[in-house]
Amino acid sequence: VQLQASGGGLVQAGGSLRLSCAASGRIFSNYVMGWFRRAPGKEREFVAAVSWNDGSTRYADSVKGRFTISRGNAKNTVYLQMNSLKPEDTAVYSCAGGSGTYYPAPPTRPSSYDYWGQGTQVTVSS
Numbered sequence: 001v002q003l004q005a006s007g008g009g010l011v012q013a014g015g016s017l018r019l020s021c022a023a024s025g026r027i028f029s030n031y032v033m034g035w036f037r038r039a040p041g042k043e044r045e046f047v048a049a050v051s052w053n054d055g056s057t058r059y060a061d062s063v064k065g066r067f068t069i070s071r072g073n074a075k076n077t078v079y080l081q082m083n084s085l086k087p088e089d090t091a092v093y094s095c096a097g098g099s100g101t102y103y104p105a106p107p108t109r110p111s112s113y114d115y116w117g118q119g120t121q122v123t124v125s126s
Contacts (some may be wrong), residue, residue, distance in 0.1 A: 001025035003117030005095045007080075010123045015082045021095030021117055023076040028099045029053055032106040033078040034113060035069065035092035038059075047093070048080060049106035058105035064090075085124045092119035 007019040034049030048059045048069040068081040095111035
């Protein structure tokens with residue numbers, strides 16, 4: 001499975017961006033896809049994830065109410081709508097994919113994901 005992320009850019013605080021991630025290859029029905037980010041000098045952190053089989057989602061507390069993860073009409077596409085962006089959201093955002101049945105929500109640990117796409121830079125200016 002290969003993942004291709006896109007949609008990053010430069011935006012002012014309070015603005016919005018939408019990231020996209022397209023997966024190619026064999027995707028199982030119990031697929032999960034997530035977004036992680038890494039800011040300069042910081043460790044990679046979980047942002048959001050969605051399970052393909054039931055649509056359940058999970059968000060980091062820092063983005064709840066501002067970010068929305070969704071599945072595209074094509075089974076292999078996931079989006080991250082980011083609103084009310086803050087300078088602290090500045091990071092390289094990467095999408096990740098894995099398989100498994102998780103309850104009640106998809107996993108937050110990077111080790112739960114088997115496939116990773118290249119990152120896309122998101123910069124929020126104050």
